[in-house]
Amino acid sequence: MQHLVLVPILLPLLTGAILLLLxxxxxxxxxxxxxxxxxxxxxxxxxxxxxxxDEGRVEAYLMGDWPSRLGIVLMLDRLSALMVLTTTLxxxxxxxxxxxxxxRRALHFHALFQIQLAGLNGxxxxxxxxxxxxxxxxxxxxxxxxxxxxxxxxxxxxxxxxVVFNIAASxxxxxxxxxxxxxxxxxxxxxxxxxxxxxxxxxVALVRVTLGLLLVVFCAKxxxxxxxxxxxxxxxxxxxxxxxxxxxxxxxxxxxxLRTGTLWFGEAAGPLEGFxxxxxxxxxxxxxxxASLGVVGSLRLRIGAAYLVLMSxxxxxxxxMLATPGTIAAGLYYLPHSCFAGxxxxxxxxxxxxxxxxxxxxxxxxxxxxxxVTGVVYLLAAVALVGLPPLSGFxxxxxxxxxxxxxxxxxxxxxxxxxxxxxxIGLSRTGSRLFWRTGRQEVRxxxxxxxxxxxxxxxxxxxxxxxxxxxxxxxxxPVLRYATATAEQLLQPAxxxxxxxxxxxxxxAP
Numbered sequence: 001m002q003h004l005v006l007v008p009i010l011l012p013l014l015t016g017a018i019l020l021l022l023x024x025x026x027x028x029x030x031x032x033x034x035x036x037x038x039x040x041x042x043x044x045x046x047x048x049x050x051x052x053x054d055e056g057r058v059e060a061y062l063m064g065d066w067p068s069r070l071g072i073v074l075m076l077d078r079l080s081a082l083m084v085l086t087t088t089l090x091x092x093x094x095x096x097x098x099x100x101x102x103x104r105r106a107l108h109f110h111a112l113f114q115i116q117l118a119g120l121n122g123x124x125x126x127x128x129x130x131x132x133x134x135x136x137x138x139x140x141x142x143x144x145x146x147x148x149x150x151x152x153x154x155x156x157x158x159x160x161x162x163v164v165f166n167i168a169a170s171x172x173x174x175x176x177x178x179x180x181x182x183x184x185x186x187x188x189x190x191x192x193x194x195x196x197x198x199x200x201x202x203x204v205a206l207v208r209v210t211l212g213l214l215l216v217v218f219c220a221k222x223x224x225x226x227x228x229x230x231x232x233x234x235x236x237x238x239x240x241x242x243x244x245x246x247x248x249x250x251x252x253x254x255x256x257x258l259r260t261g262t263l264w265f266g267e268a269a270g271p272l273e274g275f276x277x278x279x280x281x282x283x284x285x286x287x288x289x290x291a292s293l294g295v296v297g298s299l300r301l302r303i304g305a306a307y308l309v310l311m312s313x314x315x316x317x318x319x320x321m322l323a324t325p326g327t328i329a330a331g332l333y334y335l336p337h338s339c340f341a342g343x344x345x346x347x348x349x350x351x352x353x354x355x356x357x358x359x360x361x362x363x364x365x366x367x368x369x370x371x372x373v374t375g376v377v378y379l380l381a382a383v384a385l386v387g388l389p390p391l392s393g394f395x396x397x398x399x400x401x402x403x404x405x406x407x408x409x410x411x412x413x414x415x416x417x418x419x420x421x422x423x424x425i426g427l428s429r430t431g432s433r434l435f436w437r438t439g440r441q442e443v444r445x446x447x448x449x450x451x452x453x454x455x456x457x458x459x460x461x462x463x464x465x466x467x468x469x470x471x472x473x474x475x476x477x478p479v480l481r482y483a484t485a486t487a488e489q490l491l492q493p494a495x496x497x498x499x500x501x502x503x504x505x506x507x508x509a510p
Contacts, residue, residue, distance in 0.1 A: 004052070005061045005076045007045040008084050008121035011038060016114030023108065032099050035110045039088070039095060042117070046085040053081035054482060056489070058499045060127065073188065073500060075127035078486035079332075083124040083255055086336040087248050089468060090343055091117055097347055097461035098241035106149040106239070116142035116245065123252050127500055129180070129214075130187040132256060133173050136221070140166050143249065146242045147234065155237040162234035169220045176213035183207055190500035193263040193493065197270050204271050211264065215276045218260070221253030222313050224280065225287040232294065235306040240350030243302075244343035244465075250313050251335060258320050258328070262490045263497070277321050281408070284317025285415035292422035296429070301352055304430060305345040308385050311419055312338035318412060319400050326403025328487035333479055334396030337472055341384040341393065344465035348378050351458060352434060375435040377462055382427040384469045387420050392472035399480075 015038030019031050052059075053076055063072035095113065103109045119139030126132050148159045181187055183206060184195045199207050220227040231250070235243050257280070265275045291314060294307030316338070319331025351374055380391075387393035397416055404412045472479055489495075 002059075002061070004045060004048060005059065005074050005125060008042060008049070008088075008125065009074075009118050011042055011045065012114040012118035012121070014038075016111040016118065019114065020108065020111040023111070028104055031110045032103070035095060035099075035114065038114060039091060043088050043092070046081075046088040049076060049081040050085050050482075052076065053078045054485070056485070058489075058496050060500045072131055073127040074125045075189075075496070075500065076125065077496060078482065078489050079255070079259070080124045082332065082336075082482065082486060083251070084121050086251075086339055087117065087120050087124070089336070090248055090339050090465075091245060093347075093461040093464040094241045094244040094343065096464070097244065097458055098239075100455045100457040100461075102239055102241055106146070108145060109149065112142045112145040112149075113245070116146065120248065120252065124255060127190060128188050129192070129260075130177055133170070133177060136173070136252070137170060139249065139252070140170070143242075143246065146245075147238050154233075158233040158237040162230050165220075165230040169217050172213060173217040176210055176217065179206075179210040180214070183210060188500065189260065189263055190493075190497040193266075193269075193497055194501070196264045196272055197268050199270070199272075201271075208272065208275065211272070211275065214260070215257070215280070218253045218256045219280065219283075222250050222257065222317070223253075223287075223310055224283050224313070224317060225290055228287065228291075228310055231310055232303055232306040235309065235346070236300065236302040240347050243305075243346040247309055247339050247342045247346070250309060251316075251339065254313065254316050254320065254335075257317075258490065261320070261323070263493050266491070266493060274323075277323060280317055281321035284314045284321060285411060287311075287314030287317065288415050288419040289314075289422070292419035292426070295423045295426035298426065298430070301349040301430060301434070302346065304426060305342065305349050308345060308423065309338075309342045311423060312342060312385075314419070315397070315400070315416065318415065322404065322408065322412075323491075324403060324405065325484070325487045325491055327400055328490060329480070329484040330396055330399035330403060332483035332486055333399065333472075333476070334393070336479075337384070337392040337396055337469060340465045340468040340472075341381055344377070344381045344462055344469070345385060347458065347462040347465070348374070348381055351462065352378075373459065375431070377459075377466060378431055378435065380466050380469075382431060384466070386424045386427060388424075390473055392469055392476065395473060395476050395480075 015034065019034050022034065023031055056078075059076040061074040061076070063074065091113075098106075098109065098113070116139055119135050119137075119142060122135035123132055123139060126135060144159070144163055147162060148156065177187060180192070183203060184192060184199070186192055186195060196207065196211075216227075223231045235246055238246060261277070265272055265277065267273060269275070288311050291307045291311035295304050295311070298304035298307060312334070316331050316335060319327045319334065322328075355371070355374060384391045384393045387397040397420065401413060401416060
């Protein structure tokens with residue numbers, strides 16, 4: 001069982017390599033079976049990791065039997081296990097939707113899908129900041145292929161912007177890592193927490209600049225204002241199944257901020273305690289409001305879905321930067337909810353686009369009426385994303401507002417409630433025009449044939465995502481208990497640091 005932490009990384013890599021070898025000689029059905037076998041095993045491993053982490057232990061796994069301060073170390077705690085399970089649960093409906101037919105049109109889709117899962121899981125499990133960069137790149141390279149495969153026209157342009165922005169951010173990341181190693185002599189996260197707290201007074205300014213560069217990179221990955229411009233068009237132009245998986249990518253930057261913030265800028269950080277927290281809190285609130293305005297002004301449902309992802313990132317910034325046990329727990333409860341609900345909206349947008357034919361997912365009422373089931377799933381996703389009762393979005397926001405410190409109550413309440421109201425207006429407007437005001441008499445040109453109906457597999461994938469959301473709303477207690485325990489563990493990083501620094505390779509007898 002000690003090697004279980006390797007499975008979420010090695011299994012998708014191995015599955016992706018096998019699928020890459022098989023795709024030239026076998027039809028897509030064989031590739032789908034292989035992908036589902038790999039994902040099923042990954043789900044079992046993810047659940048096992050959560051159960052193991054829920055025991056409260058922090059485990060360090062040394063790669064190659066090297067000391068943790070020199071070699072690669074993987075870490076398992078409640079937060080990393082939660083993120084791996086969330087990614088796996090999100091991947092299941094995304095793959096199900098893709099297997100309805102889109103995977104036939106995408107070059108190397110199944111191999112790239114598995115490699116992206118390996119990059120995501122590696123980023124969540126690594127205990128070394130350099131290997132966080134490595135897994136970032138694995139994840140991004142796979143995402144480039146998924147986004148641009150079979151692309152043309154506007155998707156090519158949006159994809160190129162996405163690639164250029166992330167290459168620039170990765171370059172800045174690498175520069176910051178070089179400066180950090182030169183200043184502190186280590187890139188292990190736990191070791192750095194000790195060295196940051198003991199930094200000499202004369203080096204504090206330079207360390208601040210270096211760590212500030214890292215925070216800028218993480219904020220860029222999480223699409224914090226003003227570094228969010230790459231997200232709406234890239235996500236809106238991506239294929240539906242790819243966009244659904246991409247929802248968790250912004251959470252990687254948030255995860256990195258939460259992990260490094262509790263390790264490096266906590267109460268024991270000396271002059272660096274709370275570094276960068278207040279500016280990111282303010283920018284998080286502004287990001288929520290700007291994103292909600294984007295939802296109101298969107299003329300396409302998929303653009304609105306992208307702004308909803310951005311709005312959820314702003315809310316998580318607020319929850320994590322307030323840095324109290326209650327707000328972090330509320331954020332950790334809201335995080336998987338936002339992934340599932342946001343991904344469902346991308347799938348719904350694609351279903352609407354197919355059912356409306358040439359009218360696409362534009363908000364203007366220029367298409368025949370759609371099936372009632374599409375309207376029902378849209379209503380459910382909209383209620384979840386806005387945060388109305390009784391679904392999990394309401395629970396997450398309610399818990400967050402109840403834990404806001406008195407000093408920040410006014411601004412946080414205004415940002416959360418104001419953005420939710422604007423999102424409600426935008427989604428109500430979109431829904432009324434898409435589902436209530438449709439009719440053939442409004443079409444300017446005659447329809448040659450009925451638009452294609454949604455496939456059962458596509459609808460099943462969408463309903464599975466919404467099923468996650470409903471389950472979190474009906475049975476919130478287990479998730480809230482786990483989120484609360486995770487927040488408490490994060491705000492007491494001594495065990496994490498102790499486990500890494502005191503884990504030495506077991507020497508073999510001569």
